[in-house]
Amino acid sequence: MEQFDDSVKVLIENAGWMAPLFFLLLHLLRPFFFLPVIAVCVLGGVAFGFVQGAALSYTGLLLMSAITYFMLKRLPKSHKKMTLLKERIFTDKTLSVGQVMLLRIMPFVHFQLLCFYLMDMTKNFREYMYYSALGLTVPAIVYTAFGQSITEFPWYMTIAFLFFLIAIFFAIDRYHKTHTAHQ
Known part of the structure; x- marks a missing residue:
């Protein structure tokens, strides 16, 4: 592992001021390489x-998140695939914004599917990006700081740890159901 750390540091030093741009590009290309979010964030740390x-x-x-929003709005085939995936994974399930944010923390949960779910819950791009910004803060920090140790x-x-996150997910679900039933 120490060799990997040293190799990454040498690569970053050689890339100079372009290194952050390459890293951002890696985030954008991550879905095409089937890399989990946690792996890229750990690499950033x-x-x-x-x-x-x-x-x-x-x-x-x-x-x-922004690119996913516009791609799913403009590409009907991708939109349909996400709809089918959403129906298969979250059958007859309505998630709250809090649950989507919690799912973002869980490793290996489909990033674009959560973006799609958030798209369905929001009225416009501005509201979508607001909730995306809130929901991505914790994963970026947790995965960067603690991803290696996790x-x-x-x-x-x-x-x-996974069961702990699942328990919180269901607690939010129960809270969401009781509060929406009373309204």
């Missing part, structure tokens, strides 16, 4: 340190 890595990951995720947890700690 290794390559740029916590503060700059988190800022670059946050920026890259926001850019990816991936190095023993398997039982990783499973416990």
Whole structure:
């Protein structure tokens, strides 16, 4: 692992001022390489340190959210595929904004599907980007700062963390259902 860290640092040093641009480009190309968000954010922490890595990951995720919004609005075939995926994964399920934000923290949850879900919940691009900005803050920070240690947890700690996040998800679901039923 130390060799990987050293290799990344040498690559960043050689790229100079272009390194942050390459990293943002990696965020935009990530879906085409089937790279999970957590892997790219962890790389940002290794390559740029916590503060700059988190800022670059946050920026890259926001850019990816904006591009996803416009691609799904302009490409009916992609929109239809996302609709089918949404129906298959979240059958007869209405999520709250809080649940979508929590799902963003969970590793390996389909990023574009969550963007699509958020699109359906918001009225326009401005509201969509507002909730995207809020929902991407925690993953960018957590994955950049703690992503390395989360991936190095023993398997039982990783499973416990996942169950903790699932429990919070269902608690938000129950809260959302009781408050919408009373309105």
